[in-house]
Amino acid sequence: MEPYVPPLKLATFNINGIRSRLPILLAWLEREAPDIVCLQELKAPDDAFPIEAIRAAGYGALWQGQVSWNGVAILARGAEPVESRRGLPGDSADRQSRYLEAAAHGVVVGCLYLPNGNPQPGPKFDYKLAWFERLITHAARLYTSGHPVVLAGDFNVVPTDEDIYNPRSWRKDALLQPESRACYARLLAQGWTDALRTRHPDERIYTFWDYFRQHWPRNAGLRIDHLLLNANLAPRLKDANVDRWVRDLPHPSDHAPTWITLDMPARRKAPARKTAASRRTAHSPKG
């Protein structure tokens, strides 16, 4: 008889400042126990990353920080993620910390923070599109790498008008531009599965609500945090959703954690880590 293997939960969370948001991160890790976490917008240099608190919560981590802006990290519960790439290839002059890639719990995960691109037109929008082209090039190689791959992060693209409460007031925003959407469509055309949209084909589902005009209480949001699966992984997709309760905590990020669960095959070697496996099982029937 096959041993029971709990589904793997993989999440992406634009945390908007890891130092000011550390209590929220820890509360979320404690309650949801995601196995793999992609973080964006650390807004902190490498030496300010709160690795001790994250280790104490039971996670190994890799991070690529930067003073003031950007910054990405990958966390793995009860394991050390194995780094496979730091920074997107294609522009050695690019100093912004926006891409980190690692293997953990049997999947390869690319954690990305795509440039916002506002105002457009202008150099920031040009940088966004150039970065997107580099991502598309790298993603094509990842897709056919033979590994189970997830691309997860803040893509800063609202894919369609079904992914925003009201496109009218955002028409000129970089997140809705035809060029941005065309890049996202070209990425998907490589074969990637947009997990949230696949699990919720006809639902309004948002991952970001700005701090203005009571947008959160009114659920006036945008879907810009995405999890894309290659063909090796797509058949394992079990569920996908947004941990909206995190957006309700005091002093929240403007994004909420967005996640998938995957039915993974039983490990060949001994059941991963006793503490991790038993914690997850113990947590699953909540009540």
Place this chain on the structure above:
DNA sequence: ATGGCCCTTTTAAAGGGA
């Protein structure tokens, strides 16, 4: 058309986010 909020940093005012 603008600004609304909240993060960050050469701790005041400004840049960036989306």
